[in-house]
Amino acid sequence: MFPALSFNKVSKTFKVRAKSVEALSDITFDIHEGEIFGLVGPNGAGKSTTIKIALGMLGGYTGDVRIYGNSAEDSNARRHVSYVPESPSLYEQFTPNELLKTALEIHKVDKASHARLRNLWLERLSLEAVASKRLRTLSKGTVQRVALAHALIVSPKLLVLDEPLSGLDPVGRKDVIQILRDYKQSGGSMLLTSHVLYDVEELADKFGFIQDGVLEIAKNPNSLLMDVAAPLFSVRYHSLENLTPDGVELRAGLYEMTVPQDELINFLGWLNERQGLLISIKPFVSLESAFLAKVRQA
Amino acid sequence: MMGVPEYTVGLRLCIRIGFLKILAGFCLGLAGAAWLAGEFSGRQPATVALDVGLSFAHFAILLLGIVFAQELFAKEFERKYSLITLSYPISRRRFVLARFAAAYTLLIGSCLAMALSLVIATIFVSQSYEQARVVDLGLPYVWTWCLIALEAFFVLALATLFACVARSQAFVLLSTVGLFVVARSFSAMLSLIEMDRTLVEQPGHYQVGLETIGFLLPDLSAIDIRAASLYASMTFVPENWWLSSLSVLFYALMLLSIAIFIVDRKDLI
Numbered sequence: 369m370f371p372a373l374s375f376n377k378v379s380k381t382f383k384v385r386a387k388s389v390e391a392l393s394d395i396t397f398d399i400h401e402g403e404i405f406g407l408v409g410p411n412g413a414g415k416s417t418t419i420k421i422a423l424g425m426l427g428g429y430t431g432d433v434r435i436y437g438n439s440a441e442d443s444n445a446r447r448h449v450s451y452v453p454e455s456p457s458l459y460e461q462f463t464p465n466e467l468l469k470t471a472l473e474i475h476k477v478d479k480a481s482h483a484r485l486r487n488l489w490l491e492r493l494s495l496e497a498v499a500s501k502r503l504r505t506l507s508k509g510t511v512q513r514v515a516l517a518h519a520l521i522v523s524p525k526l527l528v529l530d531e532p533l534s535g536l537d538p539v540g541r542k543d544v545i546q547i548l549r550d551y552k553q554s555g556g557s558m559l560l561t562s563h564v565l566y567d568v569e570e571l572a573d574k575f576g577f578i579q580d581g582v583l584e585i586a587k588n589p590n591s592l593l594m595d596v597a598a599p600l601f602s603v604r605y606h607s608l609e610n611l612t613p614d615g616v617e618l619r620a621g622l623y624e625m626t627v628p629q630d631e632l633i634n635f636l637g638w639l640n641e642r643q644g645l646l647i648s649i650k651p652f653v654s655l656e657s658a659f660l661a662k663v664r665q666a
Numbered sequence: 667m668m669g670v671p672e673y674t675v676g677l678r679l680c681i682r683i684g685f686l687k688i689l690a691g692f693c694l695g696l697a698g699a700a701w702l703a704g705e706f707s708g709r710q711p712a713t714v715a716l717d718v719g720l721s722f723a724h725f726a727i728l729l730l731g732i733v734f735a736q737e738l739f740a741k742e743f744e745r746k747y748s749l750i751t752l753s754y755p756i757s758r759r760r761f762v763l764a765r766f767a768a769a770y771t772l773l774i775g776s777c778l779a780m781a782l783s784l785v786i787a788t789i790f791v792s793q794s795y796e797q798a799r800v801v802d803l804g805l806p807y808v809w810t811w812c813l814i815a816l817e818a819f820f821v822l823a824l825a826t827l828f829a830c831v832a833r834s835q836a837f838v839l840l841s842t843v844g845l846f847v848v849a850r851s852f853s854a855m856l857s858l859i860e861m862d863r864t865l866v867e868q869p870g871h872y873q874v875g876l877e878t879i880g881f882l883l884p885d886l887s888a889i890d891i892r893a894a895s896l897y898a899s900m901t902f903v904p905e906n907w908w909l910s911s912l913s914v915l916f917y918a919l920m921l922l923s924i925a926i927f928i929v930d931r932k933d934l935i
Contacts, residue, residue: 420935443754474671
């Protein structure tokens with residue numbers, strides 16, 4: 369059984385003003401059938417480059433990229449793959465109806481089911497009212513929903529989403545997350561990128577943290593943090609005066625302090641003795657710093 | 667080809683830019699220009715009308731070819747539609763060919779519509795005055811339009827190539843028009859210099875330059891056989907027009923192959 373998508377020691381270098389810039393460095397990962405892989409990293413880290421290589425849009429890389437065992441450079445490998453780019457550019461002269469029809473025709477979906485699928489996905493993404501309107505007249509959020517319908521209507525085995533939640537309002541985000549959850553339930557595989565960990569945390573089974581083209585894989589975000597250093601906690605408390613110079617005053621009488629896990633019990637006892645009022649204790653997550661520490665370790 | 671979705675998308679994109687309105691405008695413009703020109707000619711109204719109409723058609727086909735190439739290729743990359751289009755399970759070669767075929771189908775349709783408009787205008791004009799030498803709207807006219815369709819093939823291939831490498835749509839327009847004008851006129855300039863070597867200083871210098879262009883571009887004026895239809899005689903038709911037609915076809919196929927090669931290796935950043 370081939371993985372839905374596999375990257376094996378993939379490196380890619382761009383020439384920028386006669387200088388070589390390494391966009392990806394020896395990237396290796398697999399997305400197995402039914403698995404959701406969340407690729408997280410800051411802007412310019414190499415997320416979109418990874419996607420573009422997977423979809424055959426970028427060449428000139430070293431290493432091997434395969435979709436269900438077929439080379440990603442072969443267009444036939446994308447037969448069961450759908451893609452939603454960040455801020456998708458769709459033909460603005462087309463209507464959602466025409467766009468969905470085009471996707472079905474190109475993916476050679478049985479003609480008899482075209483009308484049923486179109487109606488299903490237009491309804492699912494609340495697009496019935498705009499189905500016959502030109503895309504140029506629709507809002508950005510609606511166009512994003514059209515792009516998602518366009519990708520999902522062909523029942524892809526592998527769905528590739530580049531920052532799918534950026535630019536959506538809270539209701540839109542909730543709807544899209546639910547749709548992607550349903551897709552996951554149906555056994556689909558997904559490569560999902562975001563620069564916000566929170567966005568992918570809800571959906572992904574496996575995480576990849578990418579920065580400056582270097583990828584670190586983790587089963588969950590916390591495991592990466594645990595590997596790197598002792599976990600830290602952010603403690604907030606109320607006090608009439610600053611009890612320790614390490615406490616940062618957020619507003620009058622409200623302080624925050626970062627405390628390592630092994631010192632937490634002692635700190636709470638110490639706070640109680642000085643009549644400080646505990647407000648909250650939260651894990652202190654600095655993904656970027658953990659990631660950088662991990663890379664340095666490697 | 668109709669069953670190929672990319673071909674249908676190409677047709678739809680071209681039609682959505684207002685193709686039918688543009689074509690109707692060209693047909694009316696062509697018929698109007700032919701009629702007006704015929705009215706200003708005392709003794710050869712039909713010949714003049716046909717001549718002007720055919721010149722108008724060459725210009726209209728050039729513009730349509732450029733507009734289609736801009737819409738189907740330049741805009742595709744400029745507006746990043748290609749991020750979705752080229753993620754489909756179709757090869758880039760098929761993408762270029764299907765779209766080229768869609769644009770060319772519409773160019774052929776445009777040729778037919780304009781040819782018909784011109785016939786109507788010429789017949790209308792010829793009723794006002796009986797010429798000594800009548801125009802031939804039969805087979806010579808059909809052949810004239812076949813070679814205009816071949817010229818359209820070349821123009822579209824040239825515009826497609828520029829559209830695939832261009833960073834701006836103005837570049838497609840200027841480069842295609844520029845090279846089209848050179849391809850249409852360099853042989854006439856060469857003949858002129860050969861006939862009268864006092865026309866310019868250092869005619870040899872010009873001649874070498876123009877002959878070099880002859881290797882880089884096909885001679886489009888050599889496939890303009892309108893004289894056969896205008897004078898109902900093959901006397902004024904360029905010699906070896908059929909050989910020149912093969913040359914134009916070869917150049918067009920070469921340009922199209924280069925466009926495919928470029929798109930095939932294009933990185934979508």
